Amino acid sequence: MKKQLLLIGGGHAHMVTLANIQNIIAKGFNVTVIQPSERHYYSGMGPGMLGGTYQPEEISFATRRQVEAQGGRFILGKAYRIDPHKRLVYLEGTEEEIPFDVLSCNAGSYVPRKIVKGDYPNVFTPKPIEELQRAKEKILELAKDRKIRVAVIGSGPSAIEIAGNIHQLCHRHDVTMPVIQLFGSRVFMSGRPARIRRLVKTALIKKGIEILEVGHVRLIESDRIFLDNGQEYQADVTFAAVGVKPSQIFARSGLPIGPDGGLQVNEYLQSIRYPFIFGGGDCIYFAKKPLHKVGVYAVRQNPVLYHNLLACLEGRALVKFSPGGSYLLIYNLGDGQGVLGKWSISFAGKLAFTIKDWIDRRFIKTFSLH
Ligand SMILES: Cc1cc2nc3c(=O)[nH]c(=O)nc-3n(C[C@H](O)[C@H](O)[C@H](O)COP(=O)(O)OP(=O)(O)OC[C@H]3O[C@@H](n4cnc5c(N)ncnc54)[C@H](O)[C@@H]3O)c2cc1C
Numbered sequence: 001m002k003k004q005l006l007l008i009g010g011g012h013a014h015m016v017t018l019a020n021i022q023n024i025i026a027k028g029f030n031v032t033v034i035q036p037s038e039r040h041y042y043s044g045m046g047p048g049m050l051g052g053t054y055q056p057e058e059i060s061f062a063t064r065r066q067v068e069a070q071g072g073r074f075i076l077g078k079a080y081r082i083d084p085h086k087r088l089v090y091l092e093g094t095e096e097e098i099p100f101d102v103l104s105c106n107a108g109s110y111v112p113r114k115i116v117k118g119d120y121p122n123v124f125t126p127k128p129i130e131e132l133q134r135a136k137e138k139i140l141e142l143a144k145d146r147k148i149r150v151a152v153i154g155s156g157p158s159a160i161e162i163a164g165n166i167h168q169l170c171h172r173h174d175v176t177m178p179v180i181q182l183f184g185s186r187v188f189m190s191g192r193p194a195r196i197r198r199l200v201k202t203a204l205i206k207k208g209i210e211i212l213e214v215g216h217v218r219l220i221e222s223d224r225i226f227l228d229n230g231q232e233y234q235a236d237v238t239f240a241a242v243g244v245k246p247s248q249i250f251a252r253s254g255l256p257i258g259p260d261g262g263l264q265v266n267e268y269l270q271s272i273r274y275p276f277i278f279g280g281g282d283c284i285y286f287a288k289k290p291l292h293k294v295g296v297y298a299v300r301q302n303p304v305l306y307h308n309l310l311a312c313l314e315g316r317a318l319v320k321f322s323p324g325g326s327y328l329l330i331y332n333l334g335d336g337q338g339v340l341g342k343w344s345i346s347f348a349g350k351l352a353f354t355i356k357d358w359i360d361r362r363f364i365k366t367f368s369l370h
Pocket of ligand 1: 012037044080107161280293294330
């Protein structure tokens with residue numbers, strides 16, 4: 001029987017492996033990919049989709065088509081649990097069991113909804129990225145009749161990009177500009193370099209976005225936001241951009257995990273207990289040097305993950321992943337403006353956005369089917 005390579009998620013760290021399915025099959029292996037949607041969204045361009053710079057098809061990969069066109073099997077579903085002893089993956093909501101010899105996990109991260117009390121059609125999270133398209137429609141629908149209030153909870157990269165792109169969205173459409181409030185806890189963008197914080201803050205304030213640094217949001221209830229200092233705010237639309245956590249599959253499966261719940265991997269991007277399980281992107285905990293949850297690392301892991309999956313199937317030597325040095329950060333703040341930072345260089349303006357747009361479009365082009 002042919003050995004089975006199973007991929008959970010067609011995320012950013014699986015791009016090279018997905019592009020090489022035909023080669024893997026040609027070497028005598030079967031390839032199966034599980035993903036909850038037929039397309040994988042490039043999150044770096046998600047806020048730009050919200051702002052209307054990009055259409056959903058321009059920022060996503062046709063995973064199903066890519067897999068099937070190369071002779072692989074695509075399963076539309078969500079991996080729920082892994083049994084490393086039986087080498088099976090169980091899907092959410094079905095009895096189906098998917099066997100594997102070698103497994104690679106790139107199931108990404110999610111935004112915990114702990115502070116959201118209930119399920120509301122006007123409360124959104126930045127992930128999955130598809131949510132941003134629904135949010136866009138909601139904002140345009142409400143803002144065409146009146147001046148609405150939009151709250152963005154958080155002051156990390158996704159929060160600031162979302163706030164800036166809501167401004168762009170409403171600026172480009174025939175709607176009343178909403179009151180946009182960004183709830184940045186007590187310190188806006190805490191932990192980021194002071195100069196970057198200043199540049200971002202100046203750019204957002206210039207657009208009329210209010211930055212509140214008055215307290216921590218403890219609860220979101222439909223159109224009300226409660227702070228831990230007792231204050232209460234109203235919002236017609238709320239984004240809970242409160243940071244991400246790795247997929248919960250690993251904790252649920254009893255696999256060794258890091259303190260954040262990510263699959264604990266060694267330098268070979270291999271589970272520290274099960275040598276036939278690998279992973280990359282936001283869903284892993286890289287034990288040697290815990291990594292920020294940024295796409296840059298997922299992208300850098302691609303060649304190593306592809307090499308090691310094939311090597312594991314063929315019984316060859318694995319190679320080590322090195323996270324590399326500092327990475328280029330560019331925030332898309334909407335209206336063609338960005339903030340760029342690397343080493344001691346940082347600046348704001350159109351050039352920053354132009355560079356980001358060029359890098360992002362090139363990434364999509366490289367890994368898309370034509
Ligand atoms: C709004 C926003 C903007 C960002 N901007 C940037 C940026 O400009 N630069 C940067 O470096 N980083 C950015 N990031 C962070 C970056 O997006 C993440 O680090 C990156 O998405 C991680 O890639 P990933 O492939 O691990 O996860 P994901 O992109 O989340 O991909 C995971 C894939 O797995 C699938 N999946 C999920 N659960 C399952 C399951 N149970 N079974 C099977 N498949 C599953 C998903 O459908 C998805 O296709 C941003 C994040 C957000 C939210």
